[in-house]
Amino acid sequence: MMEGTIQPLVSIGVVFGSFSSSYTSSLPTYACRDVEVADVNLDGYEDIVFINHVQGAANNYVYTTSSMVYYGSSGGFSVNNRDDLLSYGATDGELADLNNDGYPELLINAYYNGSSYETTAYIHWGDPDGYDAGGRTSIPAVGMVNGIQVVGAFE
Secondary structure: OOOOOEOOEEEOOEEOOEEOHHHEEEOOEOOEEEEEEEOOOOOOOOEEEEEEOOEOOOOOOEOEEEEEEEOOEOOEOOOOOEEEEEEEOOOOEEEEOOOOOOOOEEEEOOOOOOOOOEEEEEEEOOEOOEOOOOOEEEEEEEOOOOOOOOOOOOO
């Protein structure tokens, strides 16, 4: 694991109305700035999207990083069941079914790519297999610090 990497604990179970440390999974992420939870591939299990801002040591950040989608399953969450999606200093993500196919797209903003605030945000197109790096549309972006707002967003 890289120095400066954050490993949040995600509770995946509720026992008699309260959270239990017996039902947690450690899911690695990088300086996460936003989290979205939804069944993005419509398989009946909630999925977790971590929008990551930077990675690396505190004195040597790298803004070109991956935001991560962990897909839920009957066995919970696993690093072996995730997609890593390119992002540039991202601070926010939004889920919205832009093409009305029933699967939410994932919009990831872009703040900084390490050398310029003129960078690229992405729309990752959803389908039954989730998201992958090939199914995306690039959007020119200039230092998007604040969130993304989509009217009629998938919730």
